[in-house]
Amino acid sequence: MPIFIPLICLIAMGVAVFRRSVPDPLTGPAGRDDVPARLLRWAAGLLSAQRAEWGQAMLGELDHIDGWSRRWRFAAGCAGAALLLPPWGRAAAAVWGMVTVAAGAAGLYAALAVRYGLGAWSWVFAAVVLVLLAGCTLAACVLVRQPGIAVPGLLGGLLVALAWLVPYGFTFYGLIVAVPPFWAVLTQGLGVPLLAGVAGTLWGGSAAVGRRIARLAAVSAGLVLFLYGTLAVVAIGAAGAQIDATWTVSANVEDRLGNNVIFYLWLVPLTTAALGWAAATATAAASARLRPRLAVSVASVPFTAPGYLAEGDQGRKEMPPYEAGRADRGRSWRRTVYLLLLGAVVAAAVFGLALGLLRG
C-alpha cells in the first residue's frame, strides 16, 4: 500500500497545480511576478477580510524593493506575519486545541523513544515527525481562520477520525494490531474523504470553500489520529501479535510508531485532502450544470435558493463576449484534462487499496 502513496501524491499534486486558482488580493496592477512576490501574494490571500488592505500594503512595498536577498527576506517576514496576523476570534480556541494535540503527540513520541531506548535513527525520524506535525498544525491554523471553514472543517475531521476508530471499537489494541475489514478500508480510504468534499461544497456553496473544508478535515483528523495512535503505543508497547518473532521490543515499538506516522500524518491527510478536493470540484461543477435545468423546471415557482458556482464561472458577467467565448473553450479543455486526472486519482487509490488488501 505505501508504494502507491507517492503515486497518488504525485497525481494529486499535478491535478492541484493544474486546477490551482490562487485568489489575488490586488485589484490594481500586480507588479513584479517573481517567487517572493508569489509567496507573499499567496500568504496575503489567506488574510481575513478585515486585514486584506495590509496584504496589499505588503505587496505594494515588496514591489519597490530591489535585490534578490532583500526581496526574499522582506517577503518571508511578511508571509509569516500574514499567516499569524489577528483577528482570530473564536478560531483561537481551535488553534490552541490543534497546538495542544500536536505538542502532546510529539511529547509522547519523545517519551517512547527514551523509554524503549530507540536508536539514533529514531531521533532523525522524530525530527521528520516534528516537521510533519508543525506542517499540519500550521495548515490547520491558516484554514481555521478562513470565514465559514472552521466548523464544517472540524466536523469533517471528526468524521474522518471516527471512520478510522469505529471499526476497532476505539480500542488501542485493535488500532495497532487488528487488520481492518474491507468495508472499513473502503470507507476510510474513499467514502469519507469524498463525503467531506461533497458535504463541504454543499455547506460552503463553492468549490473553493469545499476544498478548504476538506483540507481542514484532513489535517485535523491526521493530528487527532496520530495522537490516538501514539497513545495506543504508549498503552500496549510491544504487546500483541508481532510481525516477526525475532524482533526485539524496541524494534516492535519503532515499527508501530513508524506505521502511525505513515498512516496518520501522511496517508490520512493526503488521501482526505486529495479526494475531498476532487469531490468538492466535481460537486460544484455538477451543481453549476444542474442549476439551469432546475431553473427551467421550476420556472413557474419562485425559486430563491442560492446556486453553487464553479470557480471558473465567477466574474463571467464582466467579460466582453469575445473573451467569454475564448474562456469557454479554455474551460472545456481544462475540464476534460481535469476529469482524466480525477479518474487517474480514483483508479490509483482503488488499485492501491485492493493491492494492500491482497497483500494483507
Added chain:
Amino acid sequence: MQRNRPPSAQAIKVLRALAADPARWRYGYDLTAEVHLKSGSLYPILVRLADRGLLETSWEPGQGSRPPRHLYRLSLAGREYVAALPVAHPARAGRGVPRAHRPSEA
C-alpha cells in the same frame, strides 16, 4: 474587543521613529531600515498601532504597472501618546514602558 495592552519596546521604537518627523508620510520598508526591525515584526506593530488610532495610513497611487504603496504617519492621538511617553533613556531602551509612566489613554 480591543485590548489596550502597553506597547512593546519595538512598538515604542516605531512610534518614536514616526514622531521624529510627524508630518512626513513613511514607507514600510524605510521604517524597517530605520528601526532595525524585520518586516515580519514591523507590520503586526503597524496594524496594532493603526487599530488603536495612533497611526494614519494612506495610499500612494501606483505608477504604470506598479501597485499602490502604503504610507504611514502618526495621527494626532499618536503624537499625544508619544509626547506622554517618558523620555528615552539609553539604559531603559528595549524594556518597554515602565508601569508607573504608562499613558492612560492609547
